[in-house]
Each structure stands twice: as C-alpha cells, then as structure tokens.
Amino acid sequence: MTGYIIGTGNISPQETYDNTVFLRESAYHSSGRFMCIEPADYEKFIDPKLLRRMSRLIRMSYTAARICLEDAGITVPDAIITGSGMGCLEDTERFLSAIYQNDEKLLPPTPFIQSTHNTIGAQIALMLQCTNYNMTYSQRGISFENALTDAFMLLNEPEYKNVLVGGFDEMTDNQMILYNRLGYYKKEPVSGMNLIRSGTAGTAAGEGNTFFVLSSQQSENCYAIIRDVMTISQATDESFVKDRMLEFLRENRIPAKEIDLCIGGFSGDVNSDLIYHKVFNDLFPDSAIAGFKHLCGEYHTASAFAVWLAAKILKHNEIPPAVLLKPAPVRTIKNILIWNHYRNQSDSMILLSACC
C-alpha cells in the first residue's frame, strides 16, 4: 500500500493555500475559533456567478482541490474521494432553520441540494467534467482516513494512476454554540503553542480543506510517500495503542528508531493529550515530536492537515519551529508517523516517508 503525494492544496486557518511557501509565519487565533484564511482571488478558480451560490465550505474546498490539481499538473483525476465529519454544515443549518421559520412552506431548494456530504466531490467532478469514481466518507475522526484507505485500494488497480483525496470540515456560528454547550472548548483564550501547553481542559474549534493528489507512481514533484494508514474503531488505552502502533510499524517494516518525527493530534485538552506524550516518549525516545492543532484547531478531518504538514516537512527536510514540541538531534527526516484521535475516539495512524 503506497501512494505518492504529487500535489497539495490546503485552505486552513494558516496561510497555506500558497504552495510556494511553507508556514512562513504562523497566524495566531486567540478567539478559541480558528477560521480559515481564504485566498483573495477566488475569481481565478471559480466563475463569479457560481461563486455567489456557493457556501463558504464549498468555495474553499473546491478551490483547495483546484490548487492541488494544478500543483500536481493533473487536469482530470482518475477518482475523486472526499471525507468529512460533518459535511456541508452551513447549508444544512440554512435549510433546517428555514423549515422552522417558514413552518415547512416555501423553502429555498439550494441549501437542501447543497446539504449532502458529497456536494463537494460532485462540484469538483462537475467543473472538471470528471465522470470517474466519486466517493464520500463520513466517519467522525477517521473520515479522511476512510478516504485514504479507499484511494490506496484504487491505486493498486492499473486503471487508477492519480487520485484526488480530500478532507474538509467547516465551523459555523451555530455549531460553535452547540459544541460550547457540550464543553468541547477552552473557556480562556489561547493562542499558538499555548493551546497545547495550556494544561487545561478543552480545545479550540478548527476547520480546514486539505486535498492531495495521490499517485501510484513517483514523479519529479513528489512531496512524500504515504506508506500506510490504520484506524482503530474501539476504545483504547495506552498499552492497546502501543501494541497497535508497534504492529503497524512491523507490518511496514520500519523499526521505531527509524521514525524521525512523531506528529500527534495534541488538541490542548489536558486529559486527552496525556496519552500522546506517554506513548511517543516511551516508544520513540529519540524522535522529534510535533503538534499541529494549535495551527488548525480541532475538527474531524484535522488529520488531513497533519498529512499536509508531514508532506511539506519531508519535501523541505525542515521542521518549522512553530510545530516542534520536542526537538531531536539534527538529521535528515526520512520517516514520519502521525497519530491522531478525536476526543479519545477514532484513533488513526498514518506513516509517511521521504521520496526516494
């Protein structure tokens, strides 16, 4: 199971949509809600008439996909696979609110039409006139991993050479009210690395739109190789995770000491972050450790941001100081292990290596 990342497109709470730079400087969000930084020139990617009808998520994700395809030099991918924990929330809320406000009468059809999770995969297909395989997954914190798993299966078949894979989720005003009610987020404002170092309960709300072109073949613009992805569908504890992680590495024939960097889904929630520290420090005492949710916030498909970060690190052979939690002696970065969970559920591990 191997896929070469040959293009990326990322519209996130950092200025990541420009592929020529790599986390030049971090944007700090202190409101407890990390919102995406959108490109100013949407007209370059989308017909203004269509743009007006698109929700924020659709325009961001569609544009991230276009940036990604352009980066890879691919016009029409052999498949489009997306993952989203919550789908098109804004359109869903608009239609739901209209049902209440208008008492089920004279409702606007557009938000209903655009409320299904596969709207974005479909919009990309429509604009590229791509009649190929098109799939959308929604499995909480492993929605993006579901998409990756499918992409890998396709890449094993000769007719699939380049597959567009993306993860996206948006945060809305209403959803903030709901998740605050459930106590997901920190009460106090936090910014940057302080999110992870806060030592308090709760995280910060995030969102993002991260796309990749995965190819079955290595090419000049290879960022990194995704070697494998694994998900866990049951409750875990420290020893269970360690066992699964070592098994995962064994299956991929990589000894723990060859993992140069561990990227963990540290969300800033003191209770659920502890396990990352313990497992990483025990299994990988000599590896560097990095976090990423202090840059993008917490959301169901945040692991796609982590894959983007890992791919960029491997391509540039450079770990930006803004993500580093524990440094390691200077060495070439060859292998990165990402481990993420969403609120102590939906654990996933993704293994990446540098291109040869």
Place this chain on the structure above:
Amino acid sequence: MSPKVYVTGCGMISSIGNSFAETERSVLASQSGIGPITLLETGYRNRLVAGEIKHPDNELAEMAGMTLKPGITRTTLLGAIAAKEAIFQAGITDIKDLTFISGTTVGGMVATEKYYPDFLSNDTRNAFIESHDCGDSTVRIAEYSGIKGYLSTINTACSSSANAIMLGTRLIKSGKAKRVLAGGVDALSKFTLNGFNTLMIVDPNPCKPFDENRNGLNLGEGAGFLVLEAEEAVAGKEILCEITGYSNANDAYHQTALSPDGRGAFLAMKAALEKAGLNPGEISYINAHGTATQNNDLSEGIAIERLFGSKIPFVSSTKPMTGHLLGAAGAIEAGISIVAMKRRIIPPNLNFKTRMKELGFTPVSTIVQNVDIRHIMSNSFGFGGNNTTLIFSKV
C-alpha cells in the same frame, strides 16, 4: 487472483416488513407499504404519502433489543434491527472481527430536526447534538453488535448503501477484509421530505416509475444489511448470491438532475458488466433506481436502452412497494434482488399503466413467476451525479 465475494446473510426492515421473511412475503404478494404519514411529525401528515414503518421508536427499540435513551436515533434503531438479522442469518460467531460499512444520508438529522431549537437554547437535548453526524449510527450499531473491525460510513446521498456494498466487496477482493457487514439505513425525516418537496419531485399519491404520467417519488424508510464473505470463509454455509459486478461513475452534469443521455448511469452499468465479465444479454433482471421523477426515469431508461439495445431484460423499480429509502435504497433493493433470485420471480413495478413516449420498453407491472434468474443488475443514483451499479449472480 482476487477471491469471490458471497452474500451469506441479509437483514431488512422497511414499510413492507420487519425482516427478510416478511419482506419476502410482501414482495411475493406484490404488496405496497406506501400510505399516509402517521408517525413523522410534519405538516405534510395528511397531504403526502410515504413508506413509513408503523412502529414508533420505543417499539423499534424493543425489536432491536436496545435500550432507548437520549442519543439513540431512529436511524440507529432501524440499522440495528437489520444488522442483527443479517449477522444471525449468516451465522457469524466471530463478530468482533467484522468490517462494518454503512451508508446513510439522513443520519442523526432525524433527531436534530426535532430538537434543533433546544440545541441552540438549552441543555435538555445535548445527547442528540452528539448523534447528529452520519457516523453516529454506524458507531452505535457496531457497539451494540460487538463489531470492532474497520468502520466506515458513506454518504453519497441516494447511492450511499450501494456504495457501501461495493466498498465491502472491494475490501474482500483486495484482501483487506474477510467478512464485511455492508448496507445502509435512513429514517423518514422532515428534512428530506421538505427537501424533495421543495424540488417539486414528491408525488402526493403512490409513485409510478417509468410511467408516462409519473409525478415524482415517495419517500420511504428502513435499513438493509448484507453479510459479505470471501469464498474461503463460507465453507458449508448457504450462499444467497455472489457479487460479481460493481461500479461507480459520475454523471458530471448537474448537482441534482441527471443528464438527458444518462451518461453516468450508462458508464456505471457498462463498467459493472465488464467487472463481472458479462454481456448485456446475460442480465436476467434490472432492479432499476426508478424513483418516478420525470428526470430519473427518462435518464435511466435511455441509458438502459443505450446499453441493452433491443434486448432489454426484465426491468422494474420496487420503489412503489417500499418508497425511496435514500441512503438505504441500494441495500433494501439488494435484499429484494436476493428474494427475486431465491424465489425465481421478477418483482413488479406497481402502479405502471402507460409506456413513456421516449422509451421503447415497459417495466414489469405484475409479478412474473418461474424465471431462471442468473444475474441481476441493481442501480442506485444519488445527488451529485453519483451513479452506482451492482450485479448479483446466482451461485
């Protein structure tokens, strides 16, 4: 050489029956479950019909053997009932190693739409905030059934569960899984009822697929799950059918409407035949998507004519019996296809009277008996031009 994928269990619940056996009886009796809406809280109660399952949530919970508590939605209950039956029928004992793939499009919305004002203003319904997402019912059904294998939920609108069955098949063929529970579930909801009604594609009377005077769809609700097993894992078991063909293609024409020439439908059907290594002439029966909207039946009908030419197999849409189960449609129709194969019948396309002027064929309007069925093609098309075709073959 990838292994053959066999179906060894099938669980179903819809307005025509709470189990495989009940569904089988209704199909053999050409019975429809479409009728007035009496349980869903909506202003359309006396104005629209649907394939509503006439059991309130507490009765469904009893059938499932689940405790009804906050966070448990109708979607979860329906799915649990069908999943339990499929696992039982397949005689799966090693449940924890099952891979579980579910398709749903309504998901937890069925509760969200009732409690949304509470979500925004007070803490009384907090448990349902966390059950809103599509993955929720999948996680809960897995926990309830004791499944600890790979989990995945697909939401490609009305092709979701057909895609779930396709993914399950591919996971086994690629060697990533040995046994998969795959299908889907959707409950009747105000959100989808209003949504389709806003698009003016809901027939207030029982729907008439492939009829010149068709006037839109009827919604339904329910769940269907199949147990898929690799050939080396089925030793001695009764095999319901083999999944030989599958394909997904995108119509890339419009977010909701299908192309006039049925581009995506044609591509999906053609690729599924190729995957199965079959000629069009070898298909005995097409269980059509056949929603009874103007657009779907024309587009699908034209695609069928393009692919099958003058030799069109038996065609019927079973949606006049069950209603359109949205994310669960592909799974319930897989179940009905298995009934057809087992009982050697072609299920009727109820309410059909007049051939569409654009098409040269008519659907089967009354049940046909004693048919030698070798291969059944089942179509499921969703919003976003998402077209999926499955082929079930007799073993």
